Amino acid sequence: MTHSFKAMVVTENPPGTFTRRITQKSIAELPPGDVLIEVRFSSLNYKDALSAIGNKGVTRTYPHTPGIDAAGIVVEGKGSDFSPGDPVLVTGYDLGMNTSGGFGQFIRVPADWVVRLPEGLSLKESMILGTAGFTAGLSVSKIVAHSIHPGRGKILVTGASGGVGSMAVAILSRIGYAVAAATGKIEEADFFKSLGASEVIPREEIKDTPKKALLKERWAAVVDTVGGEYLAAALKTTAYQGAVTCCGNVASASLSLTVYPFILRGITLYGVDSANNPMAHRKAVWEKLAGPWKPDSLFAITNEISLSALDSYIDRILEGKLKGRTIVNMTDSQI
Numbered sequence: 001m002t003h004s005f006k007a008m009v010v011t012e013n014p015p016g017t018f019t020r021r022i023t024q025k026s027i028a029e030l031p032p033g034d035v036l037i038e039v040r041f042s043s044l045n046y047k048d049a050l051s052a053i054g055n056k057g058v059t060r061t062y063p064h065t066p067g068i069d070a071a072g073i074v075v076e077g078k079g080s081d082f083s084p085g086d087p088v089l090v091t092g093y094d095l096g097m098n099t100s101g102g103f104g105q106f107i108r109v110p111a112d113w114v115v116r117l118p119e120g121l122s123l124k125e126s127m128i129l130g131t132a133g134f135t136a137g138l139s140v141s142k143i144v145a146h147s148i149h150p151g152r153g154k155i156l157v158t159g160a161s162g163g164v165g166s167m168a169v170a171i172l173s174r175i176g177y178a179v180a181a182a183t184g185k186i187e188e189a190d191f192f193k194s195l196g197a198s199e200v201i202p203r204e205e206i207k208d209t210p211k212k213a214l215l216k217e218r219w220a221a222v223v224d225t226v227g228g229e230y231l232a233a234a235l236k237t238t239a240y241q242g243a244v245t246c247c248g249n250v251a252s253a254s255l256s257l258t259v260y261p262f263i264l265r266g267i268t269l270y271g272v273d274s275a276n277n278p279m280a281h282r283k284a285v286w287e288k289l290a291g292p293w294k295p296d297s298l299f300a301i302t303n304e305i306s307l308s309a310l311d312s313y314i315d316r317i318l319e320g321k322l323k324g325r326t327i328v329n330m331t332d333s334q335i
């Protein structure tokens with residue numbers, strides 16, 4: 001087995017200044033853990049970019065290798081249920097936060113973070129989905145469990161060109177919902193069509209009207225990925241007994257609201273956390289993503305890059321300029 005591998009390493013020097021480069025790391029540098037995995041694919045999420053620019057809410061100590069997603073082949077299972085050669089994926093927990101992450105060609109993690117690759121997904125497809133697809137799957141599972149069937153009306157997805165948003169549009173349309181995609185990239189009509197959206201809305205149109213406690217009912221449910229006034233507006237425009245899911249804060253972490261959507265329309269606001277979602281539910285959602293919820297459009301909305309190209313994509317995701325999913329092919333030996 002090789003003892004060194006390539007990884008993106010973010011360093012802090014001088015304090016408060018962060019630099020990232022692709023370099024060699026050794027297996028011995030990895031944290032202790034049960035399962036050593038040779039990473040074949042990773043993916044880029046907004047949180048990875050925060051870790052890569054020194055956001056201490058995500059990563060406390062540097063040098064550090066980001067990457068909250070990894071899919072690959074088990075090299076050592078150390079008494080766990082995993083054996084060398086098993087295809088597996090890891091998303092969330094502490095991977096890529098304070099544990100060396102998927103932007104390295106090897107990771108070592110506790111066995112209870114590891115999900116066996118479900119039948120119906122390749123390693124590459126599992127990373128096209130990645131944390132974004134898993135989070136979208138969790139959001140959709142809340143809407144389905146809330147008894148919102150396709151006949152109840154349209155579902156709004158905010159941040160629709162982003163990782164979670166595009167996956168939510170694709171999953172919801174795959175299982176028969178009419179989906180309105182709210183976006184800042186209205187010119188990308190073909191992209192949203194390929195995801196299965198039935199309507200594309202400029203995001204300014206769904207911004208909040210702060211003086212009004214409630215607005216005209218428009219949606220059976222909303223998958224919100226951006227927060228702030230978009231989330232406030234989503235809660236005010238969801239129809240009676242509807243549901244809104246909240247997972248992100250790219251627009252804002254604040255939420256300014258009255259209680260009226262809850263006490264007059266019976267709206268439910270569901271929080272979605274993918275990182276620490278319990279393993280039994282995690283596996284159940286991955287089974288759905290590999291089967292009946294698997295988007296038809298996975299490859300059409302994916303950009304595959306090498307580790308050497310990752311740096312510029314980190315800047316682009318921070319600027320909100322990426323669309324769909326960006327996966328990183330970790331088998332590329334070029335630095």
Ligand SMILES: NC(=O)c1ccc[n+]([C@@H]2O[C@H](COP(=O)([O-])OP(=O)(O)OC[C@H]3O[C@@H](n4cnc5c(N)ncnc54)[C@H](OP(=O)(O)O)[C@@H]3O)[C@@H](O)[C@H]2O)c1
Pocket residue numbers: 044045046047131132135158159160161162163164165182183184185203225226246247248249250251272273274275317318319320321322323
């Ligand atoms: N809770 C969890 O477990 C969990 C898991 C994954 C992600 N997240 C969070 O969910 C959010 C989305 O993640 P992601 O990986 O999908 O990010 P992403 O790929 O960067 O997508 C975010 C999208 O939001 C829209 N957007 C960007 N800046 C905006 C602004 N200032 N105002 C309004 N909309 C804006 C853009 O879409 P349009 O141009 O189409 O509008 C952008 O593509 C992030 O906050 C992330 O941290 C949470």
